[in-house]
Amino acid sequence: xxxxxxxxxxxxxxxxxxxxxxxxxxxxxxxxxxxxxxxxxxxxxxxxxxxxxxxxxxxxxxxxxxxxxxxxxxxxxxxxxxxxxxxxxxxxxxxxxxxxxxxxxxxxxxxxxxxxxxxxxxxxxxxxxxxxxxxxxxxxxxxxxxxxxxxxxxxxxxxxxxxxxxxxxxxxxxxxxxxxxxxxxxxxxxxxxxxxxxxxxxxxxxxxxxxxxxxxxxxxxxxxxxxxxxxxxxxxxxxxxxxxxxxxxxxxxxxxxxxxxxxxxxxxxxxxxxxxxxxxxxxxxxxxxxxxxxxxxxxxxxxxxxxxxxxxxxxxxxxxxxxxxxxxxxxxxxxxxxxxxxxxxxxxxxxxxxxxxxxxxxxxxxxxxxxxxxxxxxxxxxxxxxxxxxxxxxxxxxxxxxxxxxxxxxxxxxxxxxxxxxxxxxxxxxxxxxxxxxxxxxxxxxxxxxxxxxxxxxxxxxxxxxxxxxxxxxxxxxxxxxxxxxxxxxxxx
Numbered sequence: 001x002x003x004x005x006x007x008x009x010x011x012x013x014x015x016x017x018x019x020x021x022x023x024x025x026x027x028x029x030x031x032x033x034x035x036x037x038x039x040x041x042x043x044x045x046x047x048x049x050x051x052x053x054x055x056x057x058x059x060x061x062x063x064x065x066x067x068x069x070x071x072x073x074x075x076x077x078x079x080x081x082x083x084x085x086x087x088x089x090x091x092x093x094x095x096x097x098x099x100x101x102x103x104x105x106x107x108x109x110x111x112x113x114x115x116x117x118x119x120x121x122x123x124x125x126x127x128x129x130x131x132x133x134x135x136x137x138x139x140x141x142x143x144x145x146x147x148x149x150x151x152x153x154x155x156x157x158x159x160x161x162x163x164x165x166x167x168x169x170x171x172x173x174x175x176x177x178x179x180x181x182x183x184x185x186x187x188x189x190x191x192x193x194x195x196x197x198x199x200x201x202x203x204x205x206x207x208x209x210x211x212x213x214x215x216x217x218x219x220x221x222x223x224x225x226x227x228x229x230x231x232x233x234x235x236x237x238x239x240x241x242x243x244x245x246x247x248x249x250x251x252x253x254x255x256x257x258x259x260x261x262x263x264x265x266x267x268x269x270x271x272x273x274x275x276x277x278x279x280x281x282x283x284x285x286x287x288x289x290x291x292x293x294x295x296x297x298x299x300x301x302x303x304x305x306x307x308x309x310x311x312x313x314x315x316x317x318x319x320x321x322x323x324x325x326x327x328x329x330x331x332x333x334x335x336x337x338x339x340x341x342x343x344x345x346x347x348x349x350x351x352x353x354x355x356x357x358x359x360x361x362x363x364x365x366x367x368x369x370x371x372x373x374x375x376x377x378x379x380x381x382x383x384x385x386x387x388x389x390x391x392x393x394x395x396x397x398x399x400x401x402x403x404x405x406x407x408x409x410x411x412x413x414x415x416x417x418x419x420x421x422x423x424x425x426x427x428x429x430x431x432x433x434x435x436x437x438x439x440x441x442x443x444x445x446x447x448x449x450x451x452x453x454x455x456x457x458x459x460x461x462x463x464x465x466x467x468x469x470x471x472x473x474x475x476x477x478x479x480x481x482x483x484x485x486x487x488x489x490x491x492x493x
Contacts, residue, residue: 006257007294009038010083014076014295023071025062032056035079043226043258044086052082080291087260088287093269094216094243096130101180103187103212105172107205107236108220110193113248115144117220117274118190119151120282121246124272125186126157132186135175136161137168137208140192148190155279158184168192168204169211176212189214202239209240216243219268223250226258233266247285248274327427330386333378336371373411377419380408392420392427 013034020027032053039049059078062071096102104121108114115138122132134152136159138144145161152159160175172189179187191208192201209217219242221229229247236242245268250256263270270285378386385401388394395401396417406413 006038006042009041010035010079011295013038014079017072017075023075028057028060028062028075031075039086039257042256044261045227045230045258048086048261052086055082055085080295083291083294084287087264087270087290089264089267089269091267091269093271096125096186096215098130098185100185101183101187102185102216103176103189103214104216104218105189105191105209105212105214106218106220107191107240107242108193109222109232110141112193112220112222113274114193114220115147115190116151116277117246117248117272117282118148118188119155119157120274120279121218121272122152122157122186122188123155123279124282124284126155130185131183132157132188133179133184134159135172135179135187135189137172137175138190138192139166139168139171140204144190144192151279169207172208173211205240217241218244218246218271220246220248221259221263223247223256223259226256227262229259230262230266233263233268237266237268242268244269244271246270246272246274250275326389327423328387328389329378329381329391329423332423332426333375333386336375340368340371373409373415374419377405377409377411377416380405390427392424395420 013031016027016031016034017023036049036053039052040046056075056078059081060071060075096104106114106118118134122134126132134148134157136145136148138148145163148159148161158179160171160178162171162174165171168191172191176187176189189208189212192204217240219233219236221232223229225232233242233245245263245266247256247259247263247270250259250273260270273283273285275281275283381391381395385391385395385405395405399413402413402416402420406416409416
């Protein structure tokens with residue numbers, strides 16, 4: 001998880017408020033000491049840490065605080081606001097324009113993950129229905145052309161490069177012009193990096209910059225160098241107009257907090273963060289949702305965006321089935337496919353309040369393997385079994401069918417029956433949803449269903465959940481709060 005240790009340390013400090021019988025100056029001082037220690041260990045600049053401490057103390061004046069106010073909530077709110085300021089550059093990030101060519105030039109030192117990040121950004125916009133492409137203008141590093149070619153093929157993104165041309169400015173110009181003529185919307189240009197901040201790097205960078213006149217210059221930065229990010233970012237900003245920053249390798253390094261706060265101090269907005277090696281281990285950086293996830297408060301808005309990307313509301317056949325309370329094994333299979341399309345499990349889980357530390361990398365692999373096994377079991381079923389209105393009963397009443405599916409999928413009959421039992425629970429919930437008048441009408445659940453119906457629906461979901469999972473979400477109140485946010489849709493972050 002991104003900066004999980006820092007998040008745990010800050011959360012443990014804030015929990016002192018809940019455990020204290022009386023909230024006073026001493027409790028506040030102890031909590032702030034723990035938070036500041038955690039930030040310093042994450043390599044955040046000591047001046048920024050001291051400023052955070054001072055601002056929280058100024059915001060909380062126990063003597064002037066009116067009686068009856070919720071002191072715990074006020075302190076938590078003050079800490080949240082100051083953590084947001086710590087990573088907020090205060091500058092609105094550049095946004096691409098739909099239907100027009102947007103040229104994005106990548107710069108940075110060698111080894112920062114620049115070429116991989118180019119592909120991740122192209123893949124991100126491609127999934128959002130932008131026409132994206134890549135240009136390899138890195139002629140310095142051996143293997144750069146082959147790397148971007150392999151990455152582009154994997155992501156199914158068109159690319160341009162040359163094995164013979166040695167002038168990166170020429171390659172960049174030719175590639176950009178080619179893709180402009182072909183009406184591409186996102187044109188990402190990868191440039192050469194160096195081991196040190198050499199004059200030759202900056203000279204070449206300026207030549208490429210002048211040849212393509214990019215709409216956005218993105219500086220890719222390695223989180224492992226911590227506070228040193230600030231001097232790097234400033235050096236690049238002095239030479240070219242760096243408009244955005246992407247920080248890589250945030251998934252497993254203690255200095256990530258230092259990198260984030262250092263970049264914010266340069267007034268260059270962070271637009272994305274790299275959270276792993278995979279092509280979809282890449283998140284858009286928004287300050288408030290990021291701090292919410294760090295503090296285990298979730299990011300429902302981000303989760304809604306992920307769900308909306310699947311365009312489930314355009315699947316009229318599925319919606320019609322749900323209206324009539326029908327949910328086949330094939331429907332379950334397709335929803336498993338959708339879950340896998342949403343990205344890394346850990347990324348999704350961190351968006352649910354209380355779940356930021358729920359899934360380690362080991363747990364994530366186990367969950368993905370479990371999901372793949374369930375899909376393999378269903379791959380061994382016939383069309384008749386998958387499309388039957390009551391597939392679970394249809395299979396279990398004929399034991400030979402269960403045995404055949406187990407043999408075909410290399411699993412045990414017990415595992416097949418567990419899948420069928422899970423499907424039965426989902427189908428039962430869908431049947432109850434189908435009986436809720438107004439649930440599938442335009443306008444959303446909250447406008448078309450009465451509170452009693454929604455309470456019964458939430459109760460059904462709660463009964464299907466693991467008690468430990470429900471507890472992590474904050475019990476029934478937490479579940480109902482999350483469901484309300486889903487019904488209302490994304491708000492402002």
